[in-house]
Amino acid sequence: xxxxxxxxxxxxxxxxxxxxxxxxxxxxxxxxxxxxxxxxxxxxxxxxxxxxxxxxxxxxxxxxxxxxxxxxxxxxxxxxxxxxxxxxxxxxxxxxxxxxxxxxxxxxxxxxxxxxxxxxxxxxxxxxxxxxxxxxxxxxxxxxxxxxxxxxxxxxxxxxxxxxxxxxxxxxxxxxxxxxxxxxxxxxxxxxxxxxxxxxxxxxxxxxxxxxxxxxxxxxxxxxxxxxxxxxxxxxxxxxxxxxxxxxxxxxxxxxxxxxxxxxxxxxxxxxxxxxxxxxxxxxxxxxxxxxxxxxxxxxxxxxxxxxx
Amino acid sequence: xxxxxxxxxxxxxxxxxxxxxxxxxxxxxxxxxxxxxxxxxxxxxxxxxxxxxxxxxxxxxxxxxxxxxxxxxxxxxxxxxxxxxxxxxxxxxxxxxxxxxxxxxxxxxxxxxxxxxxxxxxxxxxxxxxxxxxxxxxxxxxxxxxxxxxxxxxxxxxxxxxxxxxxxxxxxxxxxxxxxxxxxxxxxxxxxxxxxxxxxxxxxxxxxxxxxxxxxxxxxxxxxxxxxxxxxxxxxxxxxxxxxxxxxxxxxxxxxxxxxxxxxxxxxxxxxxxxxxxxxxxxxx
Numbered sequence: 001x002x003x004x005x006x007x008x009x010x011x012x013x014x015x016x017x018x019x020x021x022x023x024x025x026x027x028x029x030x031x032x033x034x035x036x037x038x039x040x041x042x043x044x045x046x047x048x049x050x051x052x053x054x055x056x057x058x059x060x061x062x063x064x065x066x067x068x069x070x071x072x073x074x075x076x077x078x079x080x081x082x083x084x085x086x087x088x089x090x091x092x093x094x095x096x097x098x099x100x101x102x103x104x105x106x107x108x109x110x111x112x113x114x115x116x117x118x119x120x121x122x123x124x125x126x127x128x129x130x131x132x133x134x135x136x137x138x139x140x141x142x143x144x145x146x147x148x149x150x151x152x153x154x155x156x157x158x159x160x161x162x163x164x165x166x167x168x169x170x171x172x173x174x175x176x177x178x179x180x181x182x183x184x185x186x187x188x189x190x191x192x193x194x195x196x197x198x199x200x201x202x203x204x205x206x207x208x209x210x211x212x213x214x215x216x217x218x219x220x221x222x223x224x225x226x227x228x229x230x231x232x233x234x235x236x237x238x239x240x241x242x243x244x245x246x247x248x249x250x251x252x253x254x255x256x257x258x259x260x261x262x263x264x265x266x267x268x269x270x271x272x273x274x275x276x277x278x279x280x281x282x283x284x285x286x287x288x289x290x291x292x293x294x295x296x297x298x299x300x301x302x303x304x305x306x307x308x309x
Numbered sequence: 310x311x312x313x314x315x316x317x318x319x320x321x322x323x324x325x326x327x328x329x330x331x332x333x334x335x336x337x338x339x340x341x342x343x344x345x346x347x348x349x350x351x352x353x354x355x356x357x358x359x360x361x362x363x364x365x366x367x368x369x370x371x372x373x374x375x376x377x378x379x380x381x382x383x384x385x386x387x388x389x390x391x392x393x394x395x396x397x398x399x400x401x402x403x404x405x406x407x408x409x410x411x412x413x414x415x416x417x418x419x420x421x422x423x424x425x426x427x428x429x430x431x432x433x434x435x436x437x438x439x440x441x442x443x444x445x446x447x448x449x450x451x452x453x454x455x456x457x458x459x460x461x462x463x464x465x466x467x468x469x470x471x472x473x474x475x476x477x478x479x480x481x482x483x484x485x486x487x488x489x490x491x492x493x494x495x496x497x498x499x500x501x502x503x504x505x506x507x508x509x510x511x512x513x514x515x516x517x518x519x520x521x522x523x524x525x526x527x528x529x530x531x532x533x534x535x536x537x538x539x540x541x542x543x544x545x546x547x548x549x550x551x552x553x554x555x556x557x558x559x560x561x562x563x564x565x566x567x568x569x570x571x572x573x574x575x576x577x578x579x580x581x582x583x584x585x586x587x588x589x590x591x592x593x594x
Binding site: 263 | 406411573576
């Protein structure tokens with residue numbers, strides 16, 4: 001059995017993987033910079049917490065509704081985001097994050113500064129899930145997210161997003177409905193964040209506005225960029241490395257945040273594509289390695305062919 | 310009472326103006342969202358405290374703060390941003406956030422987590438205009454801001470270097486083809502913008518009589534909102550938006566006592582304005 005501490009760390013990393021993958025849809029595939037992803041995680045967490053503690057819903061419908069509500073709010077907030085681009089979009093999404101955090105913090109219905117407590121772990125067949133079972137639930141959600149990610153990336157939706165990401169005007173001129181694809185990206189990405197938020201709320205059992213602030217958005221975006229934006233492996237590896245970093249660097253507690261900042265800085269300076277991006281050293285190096293091995297194999301094959309003749 | 314609030318608003322707006330001005334100048338030539346600008350602002354405050362403790366003069370500490378920040382700005386531009394400019398916008402943005410986090414932590418580790426006093430005695434006449442009275446520190450902030458804005462305006466509009474700076478921010482390639490060393494101009498822009506942030510940090514340090522590691526956290530993001538509100542890269546727009554937000558913030562606390570988060574106001578204003586003017590108040594599309 002895994003120790004309780006390890007399970008807790010793994011669950012946290014797992015939730016970050018879902019967040020990073022969902023942000024990757026918006027920023028990686030559709031190319032729309034979002035600095036406010038934690039707000040949608042917060043919407044999911046608060047939806048789930050309120051439905052559970054005030055409306056008497058059980059976890060499962062609350063979990064699904066958290067995704068739906070976060071997706072719906074994402075779709076609505078995508079509309080102001082459609083009017084702005086690039087740097088304006090980055091700051092608009094940052095602003096949305098600050099405003100949504102302020103709503104949680106100042107409106108008594110959302111528990112204001114005290115947050116919401118008394119959210120229990122989910123139960124299945126009348127039995128409350130233990131930590132290991134909760135980890136299983138997180139893993140299943142990650143697998144579903146990956147499946148959805150693969151399906152989207154390979155469908156014409158993924159192609160549409162790629163076209164918008166590379167050149168929005170050209171995509172529009174080719175007859176791609178830019179507005180619809182952008183709204184779709186924001187909706188799906190936000191829904192994923194909502195599901196992660198619901199898991200987060202039922203894992204921590206209490207939530208506070210500060211959990212969903214701008215700093216959290218930066219953490220999620222850093223994971224996506226760190227691993228390699230626009231790929232499937234990148235956000236997963238980014239979430240694992242940066243999610244484990246606070247635990248690994250526990251001996252250097254005092255310098256933990258400093259290391260984090262310097263790591264981001266150096267990575268962007270020397271590996272701007274992330275550690276596993278398509279143009280990163282690791283990926284290019286392994287491709288070269290594979291290619292040379294294949295070449296060796298090809299020459300020996302040719303050699304055999306010759307001797308056979 | 311209301312005049313008191315207006316005086317506070319003017320002082321707040323002046324500090325915002327100094328900070329956002331640097332940010333918008335840097336955006337104008339580099340097209341990067343320089344989040345670490347607020348780290349430079351905090352650096353200015355720390356440099357000011359150190360210089361004040363060893364010299365005992367506020368004016369010396371102000372000059373030292375500006376010089377230290379100008380140097381920091383040049384180093385950032387040369388070693389961090391310049392190699393990243395051809396990459397997608399998100400790369401310099403994340404690098405800047407990383408630098409900002411590292412700077413805040415460096416301040417905490419070097420100078421300690423607690424606030425340092427910056428108790429420069431300000432011998433400065435307090436200004437009065439009818440019922441509007443600015444206290445001595447407020448007058449100082451306002452006067453220094455006006456002075457620096459005036460100098461900047463002279464530089465940009467009346468000198469050859471200023472002409473080159475404006476031309477570079479409009480179209481660097483064409484400017485370069487006219488024989489202007491645009492690399493130098495970009496660096497100069499960064500130095501001046503950072504020096505202004507340093508002045509803002511030193512002034513706010515004296516005004517609040519404290520300097521602490523995360524003093525840049527809120528300005529870092531609020532100033533981005535103000536810059537966008539004014540129109541990214543637009544200098545008069547930034548100044549206008551800074552004073553509007555400074556006044557709105559203090560008046561809202563003083564008069565309408567609604568529990569509205571002060572620091573979210575700039576973002577609400579920005580989002581509302583962007584809905585109708587996607588390039589900000591004075592930005593051109």
